[in-house]
Amino acid sequence: MNLLDKKGFILDIDGVIGRGDKPIIEGVEGVRRLKEAGKKLVFVSNNSTRSRRILLDRLQNFGLDVDEGEILVATYATARYIAEEKKNAKVFTTGEIGLIEELKLADLEVVDYKNAEYLVVAQNRNLNYELITKALRLCLKKDVRYVATNPDRIFPGEDGPIPGTGMLIGALYWMTGRMPDVTVGKPSKIIMEQALSILGLKAEEVAVVGDQIDVDVLAGKNIGATTVLVLTGVTNSENLKSLIERFNLRPDFIFSSLLDLARE
Amino acid sequence: MNLLDKKGFILDIDGVIGRGDKPIIEGVEGVRRLKEAGKKLVFVSNNSTRSRRILLDRLQNFGLDVDEGEILVATYATARYIAEEKKNAKVFTTGEIGLIEELKLADLEVVDYKNAEYLVVAQNRNLNYELITKALRLCLKKDVRYVATNPDRIFPGEDGPIPGTGMLIGALYWMTGRMPDVTVGKPSKIIMEQALSILGLKAEEVAVVGDQIDVDVLAGKNIGATTVLVLTGVTNSENLKSLIERFNLRPDFIFSSLLDLARE
Secondary structure, three states, X not given: OOHHHOOEEEEXXXXXXXXXXXXXXXXXXXXXXXXXXXXXXXXXXXXXXOOHHHHHHHHHHOOOOOOHHHEEEHHHHHHHHHHHXXXXXXXXXXXXXXXXXXXXXXXXXXXXXXXXXXXXXXXXXXXXHHHHHHHHHHHOXXXXXXXXXXXXXXXXXXXXXXXXXXXXXXXXXXXXXXXXXXXXXXXXXHHHHXXXXXXXXXXXXXXXXXXOHHHHHHHHHHOOOXXXXXXXXXXXXXXXXXXXXXXXXXXXXXXXXXXXXXXX | OOXXXXXXXXXXXXXXXEEOOEEOXXXXXXXXXXXXXXXXXXXXXOOOOOOHHHHHHHHHHOOOOOOHHHEEEHHHHHHHHHHHHOOOOEXXXXXXXXXXXXXXXXXXXXXXXXXXXXXXXXXXXXXXXXXXXXXXXXXXXXXXXXXXXXOOOEEEEOOEEEEOHHHHHHHHXXXXXXXXXXXXXXXXXXXXXXXXXXXXXXXXXXXXXXXXXXXXXXXXXXXXXXXXXXXXXXXXXXXXXXXXXXXXXXXXXXXOOHHHHHHO
16 A cells, blocks of 8 residues: 555644644655645644644744644534534633634633533643632533543643643543543544545545554544554654554554655 | 440541531530540541641630640641651642641641652642642652542532542542552541540540541441441431442441430
8 A cells, every 4th residue: 555645644733743833844844745745634633722723823833834724623623523513502611712712713602610511621721720610510410511622631841741631531530430421632533533524535545644652543543544653753763662562553654754654 | 335435536527516617516515525424535537728726716616625636637647647757858739728837837848849759639729730730740750759638539618519639639640540659538547547546545445426438437447446427417317328338338326416426
């Protein structure tokens, strides 16, 4: 199988094309070459604090010619999922302004917890006891639908690890025994099927590219797509073997970077 | 066995003698009668935000003649435990001023997270993302000893349930896979053995009285003491049977209130 026979690519951002605000040169060049080869691309990120607009800025700052329609981030994906399930739903979220922006753009009503029909749990770097208390009380209500933007437990912060959305999922589970009714971000099929719909392609026509075996490779396998691991992020040549064993998952292809894939 | 043959009583406060700031009349009267009968008492609470001083004020406001030495609260019990294990230890805590007061009174050094030898996890109604992040980073360090004041997951707040210390234990477990090395509060043997030491009595010489089967009755059984459940708090005549089945634990005695016990 030649990877370049694929019509589209679902590309992770962090650890593939950039690290936070900084570009990964081989990743950026890889995107350029795939575009030159006429491939359809969608950038899929589990970031639960940034809107599409902010990620678009970031990719454009990397020097990439990208359109907002090519970006699928967990904030937007969550808003889109809820809006499809219940138009104008009343939503309470633990999340940040970037998520609130996307919820409002999807015509959802962002409300305080007492009137909420949906609890949307997401990372918030301004999280406090009051927000956790409100989430707890909604979680105890069986008629409230509980949606998590993404399952990530820890993220690498600038000066060390920081809690992700998963921290709150764990806290709520510990207090109530309840897990999210739906988790939108990778490795969930929800965000991956949205990505296919944006590309207008079937799973067998695309390859899923990322740096994390338990997130990106698993997400690709969950929709039956070809999976590609690149070694510019969490997984590298040193830990590759042990991570494959740990997650018991083998990507279809492994490249040192996205550029190496595009060069094939 | 006649309960009033016991030389001492280990008494829970909340749900037995008071509900927050409000006294339970039968509980307060029960304490008076036990004192009149010459029984040794120690009041044991899993409260992780209040110092002994504050609980003493509360009991005195109920009209009780109580001494600070008769109060064993999870804040003080934790400070005492750590000070016995390592004199002048450097401690970082997620907890509130009441806990910090007790840590300092035990000559422990309360420090920021980077220099800490102990991580003390406790409820904090001013909890924020930064505190959780610091706790996460300490939890990832194997040479830091991780102590939780108490395991309670949810507390009844004034206008609904609020997160207890257990919320943070769950969040940290979810992120790191690590549980506390030591949990001090009930049903742990640690606080119960401190209670026996304060009374100067052996387990068979005391009865443990409380309103929660999975906390107080279990704590009593953990040290091999006689256990008494009263129905003025979490457990009441309606839910008694189902809670006994759920926790699969049977108290030695059940009374409608502490006064009924003292009347025996």
